[in-house]
Amino acid sequence: MTRSRIRKQAAPLQRGKDRWPAIELSRRDRRAIARHFLALDREDRRLRFGTPSSDDWIRSYLEGIDFGRDSVFGVFDKAWQLIGVAHLGRTPEAVEIGLSVLPAHRNLGIGSSLVERAGLRARSWGVRRLIVRFAGDNGAMKHLAAKHGLALEYDRGDVLGALDLRSSAAALPRRTGTAAPRQNVWPTSSTSGRMCRSPEAS
16 A cells, blocks of 8 residues: 555544544555564464464465455554554454454554444444454453443353444444443354454554
């Protein structure tokens, strides 16, 4: 992505006082996305993809993203480095989001900006739910999911968070710190084959 494209997309978001504007990426940005993913260490790769993924596996994952069906958003720093990425895997019933934020930029609100942008895109697609899957030991993602009102369901060490986008109470963007009540949120039709898992991000 060229700097002019970043500035063009970021300008209206910055006027809205968004400190970390989430920019929509395209297949032309595969190299920047690859650099971001490859900068994750072994543990962060486990949290993001569900396995300690090799460089070749990550490149294969990236090549498999269908930019015509899914969406990918990114946050850039002042040095034009891609420091946060959200992949939105789309099905007719749900959007599954996978997040990653580079370690030096965590706890700054980048994950929240990406979740909020994901919610807006999911609503524009007209799907019923926004979901996120992550390992049970990922405390940062638990906090982020609860912060944005996702109901959490635990199953054999994994966690699935879901937000019903049809509910009037599901108001994204939101900045509350309370979790939604528990409910049975595990979907019958899964997008987990796209490995949209999430590492520590907030």
